[in-house]
Amino acid sequence: xxxxxxxxxxxxxxxxxxxxxxxxxxxxxxxxxxxxxxxxxxxxxxxxxxxxxxxxxxxxxxxxxxxxxxxxxxxxxxxxxxxxxxxxxxxxxxxxxxxxxxxxxxxxxxxxxxxxxxxxxxxxxxxxxxxxxxxxxxxxxxxxxxxxxxxxxxxxxxxxxxxxxxxxxxxxxxxxxxxxxxxxxxxxxxxxxxxxxxxxxxxxxxxxxxxxxxxxxxxxxxxxxxxxxxxxxxxxxxxxxxxxxxxxxxxxxxxxxxxxxxxx
Numbered sequence: 001x002x003x004x005x006x007x008x009x010x011x012x013x014x015x016x017x018x019x020x021x022x023x024x025x026x027x028x029x030x031x032x033x034x035x036x037x038x039x040x041x042x043x044x045x046x047x048x049x050x051x052x053x054x055x056x057x058x059x060x061x062x063x064x065x066x067x068x069x070x071x072x073x074x075x076x077x078x079x080x081x082x083x084x085x086x087x088x089x090x091x092x093x094x095x096x097x098x099x100x101x102x103x104x105x106x107x108x109x110x111x112x113x114x115x116x117x118x119x120x121x122x123x124x125x126x127x128x129x130x131x132x133x134x135x136x137x138x139x140x141x142x143x144x145x146x147x148x149x150x151x152x153x154x155x156x157x158x159x160x161x162x163x164x165x166x167x168x169x170x171x172x173x174x175x176x177x178x179x180x181x182x183x184x185x186x187x188x189x190x191x192x193x194x195x196x197x198x199x200x201x202x203x204x205x206x207x208x209x210x211x212x213x214x215x216x217x218x219x220x221x222x223x224x225x226x227x228x229x230x231x232x233x234x235x236x237x238x239x240x241x242x243x244x245x246x247x248x249x250x251x252x253x254x255x256x257x258x259x260x261x262x263x264x
Contacts, residue, residue, distance in 0.1 A: 006264040009127060010147075010185075010229045011078035012156065015256065020155050027069040032056075033097050036066030039230040074255040075147075078228045080106075080247045081191070082173070086218030094177065098256040099249045101224060105182040108143045108244035110137075110262055116151040120164035120198045124148065126175035133163050141182025142166075145243040147262075149232040153187040164179075167193035170213040177223050183245065185226035185260065191215060224237030235262050 001170060028152050029037060035056045042048060056062055075081075083095040090096065113132040115124055133140065140146065148168065155161040165188035176184055184191075192198065192212045201210040214225075225244055242263040247256035 002032060005074070008231060008234050008262040008264065010231050010260040010262055011258070012230050014070070014072065014077040017157065019161075020072075021162060022073050024076055025071040029065070029067040029185055031063035031066045034067050035059050035062055037067070038065045043122075057115045074082055074086040074250060074257065075227075076251050077257050078226065078230070079255050080224055080226050080245060080258045081215070081218075082224055082247075082253070083218050083222050084094065085235065086215050088220050090219055095219075096222070097251075098247050098253045099251050101247065103246065105143065105224065106209055106246045106258075107143075107244045107246055108145050108183075109239070110147060111138060111140065111144050112147045112149060112238045114149050114238070115166065116149060118150055118166040120166070121193055122166045123169045123193060124150075124166055124172045125169050126171040129172050129175045136184070138239055140176065140179035140181055142177070142182075144181050145183045145185065145245065146176050146181055147229065147235075148184065148188065148234045148244065150188055151233065152189075152234070153228075153230040162189050163194050165189055165194060167191065167197075168214040169216070170217045171213055171229045173217045174221065174224075177217075177221050181223065183224045183226065183243075185229050185243075185245070187229040187232050189228060191225050191227055229260060236264065240264075243257065 012019065014024060016026055039056050080098065082098040082101055083090040084097045088095055113129065115128060115132060120123055152161060152164050152165040168186065168191050192214045198210050244263065245258045245260040248257045250256045
């Protein structure tokens with residue numbers, strides 16, 4: 001009997017909403033206006049001459065070219081951060097940009113770790129990761145794609161989503177990477193603690209270590225992480241599924257958008 005494949009979408013939509021603190025502008029050209037734009041552009045390019053010419057009314061139903069012009073950063077929506085985002089140097093060499101990430105990193109066995117007990121602005125430690133793996137009786141192996149479930153995607157669109165989520169510590173990130181894992185994903189706005197929390201901690205101690213410790217671990221050890229996953233609670237099992245997270249190929253960029261899916 002043939003088994004049915006299930007594909008679970010773990011990505012948010014890119015749209016002009018309060019889900020994005022950075023500007024996302026989408027200029028939409030509908031089918032009829034798009035046809036007018038096409039004719040105008042062909043005219044400007046010198047495509048038309050005395051023998052070759054058509055007008056918008058000549059296109060069936062006057063509809064052809066719907067289009068969108070999108071302005072956003074590479075860190076909007078569900079996206080994959082490359083080592084270059086963490087710093088110019090990784091493991092003593094020039095850090096990889098997103099277009100140089102090996103594609104075989106981006107399709108592998110998935111491992112879902114339940115960290116939903118972590119509270120607002122609470123650090124995820126190496127002990128938390130060790131316990132989560134013990135709970136599912138699993139040992140990480142090279143190139144597993146590890147998904148950290150906090151449940152904070154349920155606050156998407158609220159200030160709590162941006163300002164109160166848990167975050168990975170350097171120790172937790174290091175614990176996972178020591179097994180040869182190259183990609184870690186999380187269902188929070190950022191991989192580290194919220195920015196305001198880091199600033200408050202720095203203000204009290206003046207120690208630089210409070211700024212993006214999990215990100216900056218990527219200067220010591222080559223790895224990537226995915227931010228802003230959703231629907232991790234839709235994955236019915238902690239192991240025994242694949243994850244695909246291929247990034248859009250943007251030259252010399254530190255990150256890129258990705259349609260992350262779990263494949264059961």
